[in-house]
Amino acid sequence: MTNRLFAVTFDCSNAAVLAEFWAQVLGRELDPGASTELASIGLQQVGQTDLCWIFAKVPEGKSVKNRMHPDLIAPDLEAEVERLIGLGASRKEDIKIESMRWSTLADPEGNEFDVIAETA
Numbered sequence: 388m389t390n391r392l393f394a395v396t397f398d399c400s401n402a403a404v405l406a407e408f409w410a411q412v413l414g415r416e417l418d419p420g421a422s423t424e425l426a427s428i429g430l431q432q433v434g435q436t437d438l439c440w441i442f443a444k445v446p447e448g449k450s451v452k453n454r455m456h457p458d459l460i461a462p463d464l465e466a467e468v469e470r471l472i473g474l475g476a477s478r479k480e481d482i483k484i485e486s487m488r489w490s491t492l493a494d495p496e497g498n499e500f501d502v503i504a505e506t507a
Contacts, residue, residue, distance in 0.1 A: 392438065393438075393439060394427075394430070394438065394439035394440065394441050395438060395439075395440050395441070396440075396441040396442070396443060397409075397440070397442050397443070397496075397498060398443060398444075398445040398449075399442050399443070399444060399445070399496050399498075400444060400445075400448065400496060401423050401444065401496075402421065402422060402423055402424055402426040402443060402444050403417075403421040403422055403423055403426045403442075404423075404495070405426070405494065405495065405496055406421055406426035406427065406428060406440070406442040407421070407426075408474060408475055408476075408494055408495055409428060409440055409494070410428050411474050412459070412471060412474060412476075412494075413428065415428050415429065415437070416428070418430055418431045418432075419431065423444055424443070424444045425441075425442070425443055425444070426442045427439060427440065427441045427442065428440040449496060449497045449498065452499065453498055453499045456499045456500050456501065457500045457501075458489075458500070458501045458502075458503055459500065459501070459502045459503065460503045460504075460505050461502055461503070461504065462505045464488060464489070464490065464502060464503070464504035464505075467502055468490045468492065468502055471502065472492070475494070475495040476492040476493060476494055476495070477492060477493045478490060478491075478492055479491040479492060479493055479499065486506060487503070487504075487506075488503070489501045489502060489503040489504060490502050
């Protein structure tokens with residue numbers, strides 16, 4: 388038996404608000420029925436091949452750096468970072484190592500994620 392990655396799940400204080408942010412980031416629709424307790428992107432789409440994103444309310448807040456985080460890739464790093472900041476993300480750091488460039492951002496609840504510059 389083998390496994391496959393089904394979903395990325397975020398613990399959060401308001402599932403609907405955070406899921407709406409990520410739906411806009413990903414250019415996807417928020418699933419119907421989103422609430423402060425539970426929300427999703429792609430979970431209710433039968434035959435969906437894209438990764439599902441799930442958001443679940445938890446009582447505690449985020450207290451340390453993520454040990455795992457999503458990496459997005461964009462053809463225009465600067466424009467995408469500015470778009471995401473406009474949606475509510477905050478910039479944490481810009482990094483360049485040899486030919487690789489990326490920006491580390493945080494979503495509205497402080498969860499880190501990277502946007503990587505697509506190379507030609």
